[in-house]
Amino acid sequence: xxxxxxxxxxxxxxxxxxxxxxxxxxxxxxxxxxxxxxxxxxxxxxxxxxxxxxxxxxxxxxxxxxxxxxxxxxxxxxxxxxxxxxxxxxxxxxxxxxxxxxxxxxxxxxxxxxxxxxxxxxxxxxxxxxxxxxxxxxxxxxxxxxxxxxxxxxxxxxxxxxxxxxxxxxxxxxxxxxxxxxxxxxxxxxxxxxxxxxxxxxxxxxxxxxxxxxxxxxxxxxxxxxxxxxxxxxxxxxxxxxxxxxxxxxxxxxxxxxxxxxxxxxxxxxxxxxxxxxxx
Numbered sequence: 371x372x373x374x375x376x377x378x379x380x381x382x383x384x385x386x387x388x389x390x391x392x393x394x395x396x397x398x399x400x401x402x403x404x405x406x407x408x409x410x411x412x413x414x415x416x417x418x419x420x421x422x423x424x425x426x427x428x429x430x431x432x433x434x435x436x437x438x439x440x441x442x443x444x445x446x447x448x449x450x451x452x453x454x455x456x457x458x459x460x461x462x463x464x465x466x467x468x469x470x471x472x473x474x475x476x477x478x479x480x481x482x483x484x485x486x487x488x489x490x491x492x493x494x495x496x497x498x499x500x501x502x503x504x505x506x507x508x509x510x511x512x513x514x515x516x517x518x519x520x521x522x523x524x525x526x527x528x529x530x531x532x533x534x535x536x537x538x539x540x541x542x543x544x545x546x547x548x549x550x551x552x553x554x555x556x557x558x559x560x561x562x563x564x565x566x567x568x569x570x571x572x573x574x575x576x577x578x579x580x581x582x583x584x585x586x587x588x589x590x591x592x593x594x595x596x597x598x599x600x601x602x603x604x605x606x607x608x609x610x611x612x613x614x615x616x617x618x619x620x621x622x623x624x625x626x627x628x629x630x631x632x633x634x635x636x637x638x639x640x641x642x643x644x645x646x647x648x649x650x
């Protein structure tokens with residue numbers, strides 16, 4: 371899978387946290403028994419832990435998994451800064467924040483071959499954020515089997531659903547969006563990507579194992595306060611669209627310039643999903 375830079379992940383983190391559906395996070399907390407043992411797949415710089423840990427009780431044990439050692443190093447630094455107090459613990463950290471003690475270990479692992487190696491029978495929560503639109507339906511099916519075998523709860527946030535509304539309207543919006551969706555359906559290292567169909571694929575896969583599945587909308591709502599994020603998002607969207615050959619480079623560049631102008635806004639659709647096993 372192609373990597374994401376720490377600065378991009380830092381830029382999008384406030385929008386990610388604001389978009390999460392709080393009712394589903396609360397339901398996640400109710401579904402778990404202490405101590406919480408969590409595995410975070412494709413953890414990046416640890417944003418998912420920072421979003422969830424305040425809702426998961428006083429005793430937590432996390433394993434953060436990513437293929438990129440540089441992202442794991444950034445996660446370690448950012449989590450230590452986020453904590454009220456951080457202690458070294460072997461190759462991991464003990465974080466203290468809001469009355470919770472959060473043990474964190476970091477694991478370099480390429481998930482492309484399958485998710486099974488990242489899980490263990492001790493896992494009570496398997497989680498990820500902004501990941502599943504990049505993987506194949508076969509990979510999602512393998513994940514559901516592995517999570518069900520562990521009897522774990524599953525939660526994911528911010529899975530892209532293909533819905534975008536940029537303002538003000540631009541004549542190239544439809545062409546750029548169609549080309550971007552075509553680009554997203556390519557192989558990102560996990561087989562043909564599910565793209566906007568990811569949440570439906572996750573729901574089917576977990577329901578086939580008897581899980582109760584709940585979903586909720588979690589769109590980004592971006593305006594003047596998120597100008598830097600909008601600029602980066604427009605740049606990446608235009609570049610991806612142009613790479614498909616479905617729009618001319620000059621058309622993509624004109625759209626990018628328009629979308630980086632003052633007054634631009636966007637609503638970018640995502641879904642959150644919680645899957646709880648029948649034994650929970």
